[in-house]
Amino acid sequence: MKKLISGLLVLSALAIQAPTVHAQGMSEEGNNASETAPIQQRIDLNSATIEQLVTLPGVGQSKAKAIVKYREEVGPFLEVAQLTQVKGIGEKMLSKIEGYVLVK
Template sequence: MRKLVSGLLVLSALAIQTPVVNAQESSDTSNAISANLPQQQRIDLNTATVEQLVTLPGVGQSKAKAIIKYREEVGPFLEVAQLTQVRGIGEKMLSKIESYVLVK
């Protein structure tokens, strides 16, 4: 009986861990795919509309408007890393969206 219970516990532990591993592998795959996006499919920060910006991961209406407001007040973006100067966008957010945007 103890062997049966022990075996069930081991199987349960493995079953619980399996979806987590698969989810992480899936996430890594999507990051690799986005990093290889051709430049013509990326969004230009200097010409993007609110509608285009909200398609970026983690960017909603308010962040999209903040990007455009920054662009209007400061001038065109010179590099993608400059996004961290926009209110509400930090290094973590930049790492999520930098492979989807470019500066021409």
């Protein structure tokens, strides 16, 4: 009987821990897949410098310069989705960076 109770205690302890371990794993995966910056830390597309823009995922010097050039030639961004009008930025790139930028 003691073995049965000990076994049940071990199983219940594992059952209690299993969802926690699973949730932690999901949390880590979720952060990589859809990591976003809080709104107050997002970069404003209409005032960002090249140095700030290159901190965005997948944005190097050339894309950062293209964003600034577009802003200077066309005017301020009205919405984040307008980034797809910048040379070298498509829907896939937009989906990578839209959580890190905003338009004021």
